[in-house]
Amino acid sequence: MTATRAPQQERSRVTRQRLLEATVECLVEFGWSGTSTAVVAERAGVSRGAQLHHYPTRTALVLAAVSHLAERRAAEIRAEASAAMGDSAGGPHADDLEHRVDRVVDLLAAAFTGPLFVAALEVWMAGRTDPELRAALVPLEARVGREMHRLAVELLGADETRPGVRETVQATLDLLRGLGVANLLSDDSRRREQLLDVWKRQLVDVIREPAK
Amino acid sequence: MTATRAPQQERSRVTRQRLLEATVECLVEFGWSGTSTAVVAERAGVSRGAQLHHYPTRTALVLAAVSHLAERRAAEIRAEASAAMGDSAGGPHADDLEHRVDRVVDLLAAAFTGPLFVAALEVWMAGRTDPELRAALVPLEARVGREMHRLAVELLGADETRPGVRETVQATLDLLRGLGVANLLSDDSRRREQLLDVWKRQLVDVIREPAK
Numbered sequence: 186m187t188a189t190r191a192p193q194q195e196r197s198r199v200t201r202q203r204l205l206e207a208t209v210e211c212l213v214e215f216g217w218s219g220t221s222t223a224v225v226a227e228r229a230g231v232s233r234g235a236q237l238h239h240y241p242t243r244t245a246l247v248l249a250a251v252s253h254l255a256e257r258r259a260a261e262i263r264a265e266a267s268a269a270m271g272d273s274a275g276g277p278h279a280d281d282l283e284h285r286v287d288r289v290v291d292l293l294a295a296a297f298t299g300p301l302f303v304a305a306l307e308v309w310m311a312g313r314t315d316p317e318l319r320a321a322l323v324p325l326e327a328r329v330g331r332e333m334h335r336l337a338v339e340l341l342g343a344d345e346t347r348p349g350v351r352e353t354v355q356a357t358l359d360l361l362r363g364l365g366v367a368n369l370l371s372d373d374s375r376r377r378e379q380l381l382d383v384w385k386r387q388l389v390d391v392i393r394e395p396a397k
Numbered sequence: 398m399t400a401t402r403a404p405q406q407e408r409s410r411v412t413r414q415r416l417l418e419a420t421v422e423c424l425v426e427f428g429w430s431g432t433s434t435a436v437v438a439e440r441a442g443v444s445r446g447a448q449l450h451h452y453p454t455r456t457a458l459v460l461a462a463v464s465h466l467a468e469r470r471a472a473e474i475r476a477e478a479s480a481a482m483g484d485s486a487g488g489p490h491a492d493d494l495e496h497r498v499d500r501v502v503d504l505l506a507a508a509f510t511g512p513l514f515v516a517a518l519e520v521w522m523a524g525r526t527d528p529e530l531r532a533a534l535v536p537l538e539a540r541v542g543r544e545m546h547r548l549a550v551e552l553l554g555a556d557e558t559r560p561g562v563r564e565t566v567q568a569t570l571d572l573l574r575g576l577g578v579a580n581l582l583s584d585d586s587r588r589r590e591q592l593l594d595v596w597k598r599q600l601v602d603v604i605r606e607p608a609k
Contacts, residue, residue, distance in 0.1 A: 216526040219526065310519065312582055313428060313581055313582065314427060314428040323583050349598075352592045352596070353595060356572055356592050358575075359572050359576050359579060359592065360568055360572040360575055361575065362574075362575035362579065363571035363572055363574035363577075364571050365575075366521070367542075369525055370521065370524050370531055370534060370535055379564055380567050380571065383564035383565060383568070387599060
């Protein structure tokens with residue numbers, strides 16, 4: 186039994202994965218109004234029957250896509266951050282707060298200008314005028330927001346018990362969200378980099394432990 | 398001639414005004430996909446003929462709405478800011494940088510959580526997947542962005558020739574945009590106020606002229 190069930194479970198997992206990735210691609214390419222379940226199934230190369238089996242409605246599909254891919258993105262950021270910190274181990278920048286803040290802010294900025302952010306924003310906007318979607322999105326986005334905050338605190342090595350640190354880390358994420366929106370229609374990377382250079386220095390000042 | 402032409406010009410102005418305000422209302426209430434020119438004309442109580450005469454396409458209508466109302470909003474912010482500063486003239490807070498930053502950031506935050514921001518964001522998202530709209534939006538949004546930046550600099554009394562000041566004022570506007578997005582589906586005002594309390598103190602430190 187196990188020998189036959191395992192490959193089927195694996196096939197289901199692959200099918201779901203393809204549907205979720207196709208959902209994000211369609212949201213980025215066609216926007217919310219162009220992302221029907223039929224369009225997503227076709228993009229994913231998955232039969233309508235299989236799509237309806239795994240995700241019976243558009244709401245179910247987009248919620249799963251945003252949730253699953255936000256988790257995957259967080260895992261990627263964590264992996265890239267350790268790799269980036271590891272790069273300089275033993276070098277002149279090891280354990281350097283400036284270096285850490287620089288890399289972490291850049292990684293987070295990349296997340297807020299990438300396809301998942303755009304897809305999530307499409308869903309988020311649709312939730313404004315779709316009560317069913319909105320009801321499901323509010324708790325999901327609260328959870329994703331908390332996880333992103335925890336990830337930022339961890340990667341920055343920030344001590345949130347010190348006054349102003351928690352709010353400043355949150356402000357960093359809100360700033361990056363605003364910069365993500367500013368990047369939707371045209372390449373805003375030059376202005377963003379100049380702005381973040383200044384912000385990184387201020388963030389370092391807030392996070393840095395006072396001299397003992 | 399002038400006696401008859403003037404009232405007609407005034408009627409046209411009122412008609413355009415009603416169409417532009419109805420456009421923002423419809424974008425907030427129904428989103429981009431629900432904001433057809435027919436829906437807007439009905440909401441404005443304007444005939445289809447008159448609507449087509451003034452704004453022949455949905456693109457023309459939403460561009461005019463975002464542009465016109467952004468200018469009006471900027472004028473309102475300027476008026477409210479002078480009133481707020483005037484309130485305390487002669488009082489303990491007159492000419493106080495903390496007080497000024499507090500009021501100006503609150504006024505800007507209100508703009509980024511109000512209906513015009515939501516309407517502009519609906520149009521902005523639609524521009525992602527509509528090449529004609531996007532081509533017209535990019536220069537418009539650059540202009541509105543520059544004007545908002547200039548307004549913020551003026552109201553904050555910030556000296557942009559000093560290092561980091563320009564970027565920090567820009568970051569404030571990008572932060573407020575991010576906070577506006579965070580407020581779309583649920584009331585985020587408590588978190589926003591706590592975060593902005595800390596941000597305002599940091600902004601004061603950056604803007605404050607060094608002691609001579």
